[in-house]
Amino acid sequence: MTTELDKTFDPAAIEAKWYAHWEETGQFRPARPDAEPFTIVNPPPNVTGSLHIGHALDNTLQDVVVRYERLRGKDALWVVGTDHAGIATQMVVERQLEERQDKRTNYSREEFVDKVWEWKEESGGTITRQLRRLGCSMDWSREQFTMDPHFTRAVVKVFVDLYNQGLIYRDKRLVNWDPKLKTAISDLEVETREVAGHFWRFRYPLADGSGSIEVQTTRPETMLADMAVAVSADDPRYAAMVGKQLRLPLTGRPISVVVDAHADPELGTGAVKVTPGHDFNDFEVGKRAGIAPAEMLNMFDAEAKVIQTADGLIPDQFIGLDRFEARTAVVAAMKAGGFLVPYVDKDGAEYDAEPRTIQQPYGDRGGVPIEPWLTDQWYVDAETLAKGPIEAVRSGAIEIVPKSWEKTFFNWMENIQPWCVSRQLWWGHRIPAWYGEDGKVYVAETEEEAQAQAGEGAPLRRDPDVLDTWFSSALWPFATLGWPDAELPPRDGEVAARSADGGDSPPAASVRGANPLHRPADGPPPRAGEENLLAKHYPNDLLISGFDILFFWDARMMMMGMHNTGQIPWPRLYLHGLVRAPDGQKMSKSKGNVVDPLGLIDRYGADALRFFMAAMESQGRDIKMDEKRVEGYRNFATKLWNATRFCQANGIGASQTLAAPEATLAVNKWIVGEVVETLAELDKAMADLRFDAAANAIYHFVWDTFCDWYLELIKGVLSEKPAPLQGRGLGEGASADETRAVAGWVLDQILVMLHPFMPFITEELWHAQDERPYDLIVARWPAPQAAVDAEAKAEVEWLVELTRNLRTAKNELGLAPGAKLEAWLASPSTLATRVILSNAATLDRLARLSAIHQREAPAGAAMQIGAGSDMFVIPLEGVIDIGAEKARLAKALEAARKEAKALEGRLSNANFVERAKPEAVEKARADHAHHTAEAERLEAALARLG
CATH class of the missing domain: 3.90.740.10 (Valyl/Leucyl/Isoleucyl-tRNA synthetase, editing domain)
Structure with a gap:
């Protein structure tokens, strides 16, 4: 039973509703114990942070991949959490103290750290709420924090182990010293x-x-x-x-x-x-x-x-x-x-x-x-730890995408310097080292162990420093999964949330369904401790990060992962670019060109912003912010919304089969084949991590193929009085039931394929089409079990080309789009004969050709329109004033050429190109391209008139 959609698409009305539903019903949690796992970890944002445009890009790409793999039936886990951000967090709390005419040194270390924890509990979740607004399908039930007890245990163990192996040591070297933060x-x-x-x-x-x-x-x-x-x-x-x-x-x-x-x-x-x-x-x-x-x-x-x-x-x-x-x-x-x-x-x-x-x-x-200050600090022997990652990348065990970053990676890793890991702060992981009165150092996991090393009663002083935040975040891929213990201990909040019968998951019915069309979750998600998460989800499958943290985080995860677990942390590392201001400059608060992603979500919806990020993410290139493009993708969502409303108005509902329905009509065979080709293109793009290609494949299928052509082509079939049977062509006389079944199936495939990019609108439309026993987020990835019908494809593409070329020519000559014309085709091809014979009504309705004469055209002014190998002649005598139209076109052509020539001269002037503002040069180039294209269009229009 369909739910009638509102006339207007309002993103805000659906986003909060669906995200709350997904999270409350456990849809983000791995719940397929027998399925192939897929694991990804987010670069943990600072607990002090707010969502910026770089976060929006990074997390959108991750969510696209996670939703895609979840739809493909994998047991997908997206590990989420925040970083304790030593310096940033301590600064926030100290600033609050200053506002009250107070300061850190008025408190003991322990008292100040307690205040930081208080701040964290009260104010440290801003960015996680904002990630929800973006639609990130993270497993919030296992949300991590780099100062959690189990994580601290991992950090301390790694430090002690590395020290005992001679890979952490104390040394006097120059460091970057901040005199304000000390x-x-x-x-x-x-x-x-x-x-x-x-x-x-x-x-x-x-x-x-x-x-x-x-x-x-x-x-x-x-x-x-x-x-x-x-x-x-x-x-x-x-x-x-x-x-x-x-x-x-x-x-x-x-x-x-x-x-x-x-x-x-x-x-x-x-x-x-x-x-x-x-x-x-x-x-x-x-x-x-x-x-x-x-x-x-x-x-x-x-x-x-x-x-x-x-x-x-x-x-x-x-x-x-x-x-x-x-x-x-x-x-x-x-x-x-x-x-x-x-x-x-x-x-x-x-x-x-x-x-x-x-x-x-x-x-x-x-x-x-x-x-630069000479001081005693703790260092990691990064040169030794870098050897494993260098070999892993060189051998292909770890693939860096795009490959162009490998040269930079090798250059840095092969010339790596000792890594200073100590910080003179109070907030962070305290370095597990104690000093005797003689200055001798004792490194141990606990003070008791250090005391045992020093001897009973020997006075010990704890090292006051904490560890660099990057040291702990380097353990993220495996410490979040319970390392060094066999399993991840339950969090306090998770324990409290468990029901009386010991379960901590929603009712199975909320995430399972019986429809054979799609694969829902196979059962309630396991409680923490019921399975060895480390064994199942490590190594992770992929890491996505900005190239700017390749060495600060990515490379260190390689070093720490390989040294402490003996395995690579992930086989693929995808490095995306930066989001820049529209003029290509780097965004910064001082320049006043920072873009707030939450503001974009308020204006256009999260789906539009997400699609922009994916469509613009071309490997190895930065993204130029373009709000008009975001608005354009909101319009794309609106077009899909309206297309679904059209389907509802014409009795087209949800499909009941995973495989494509049987099709006898050429237009239905064609659209099934288009789904097959789009799916293959989409899968290849995702396998290659070409987010732009994947987004553009589904975009063009939805907008051009489905909305602009298929729905137009089938209007005659869906009408109450279909034309008499003239053969199995594109529309007339064929079964409306078949077309409704195919159209409903195609719309379902669109919603599934588009879901990773635009999760909110697709989930809304999924449920609007029928009462479903499962959510789209856990549906099954398309499996059409069909092939491309070459004959049907050729027929439809011939008709589409003819219609498109006719519309273009009318526009060039100033003819009304609805004006009906007659055409002559002296020697039609076999394909043309077949299409014309079977689709007279469709040609009349779409191409606005009231008649097609298969003989030589009468003499006189005419325009020629091509379709495939066929060339139609359309007389214009009596349709337009030929002389006046020629004069109008010639005048416009002269003006376009004049503008293009002036701009060409301007752009060939080195002084202008080098000294003018970049935006002025960019505008001149865009204007030149516009006037050049306009001149070509007018030349073509004049040529049509003979």
């Missing part, structure tokens, strides 16, 4: 900005008084901790100075002139000051010069204020100054001492420094310039 941060948390800066030039005198060397720097303050000056071995200017001692101004420290490839004779003075304790390049130069990290001088404290170096040579006047205050003071002191070499501009004017735009690294959370 913690080391990862490369991912550093953003480089272009800022106005300067180059200062200093003169360092040789200790023997025989001369000096000039160096350039953007950071004058660091000269207080210089330990060498490097020059190139190929620079004849400094050959005699190599090995000599310089006397560092202000401090008097003796430093050596060393040879190093880092010095480029073509850059600046060719001599480079070396501050190994405060510059990443200088750190390596210093090591090559024989300076051990423990001997490298540190001149800053955790807040980037000047402190005394180990040799005690920094003058007191600089001690305690902020690094930027120190910069001003050092420049003034160098100038006063005669060591500053002024910059002379082209007009001969002197300045203390040369203005330059420089690349300045900033901490993306703290918002201040990061400081």
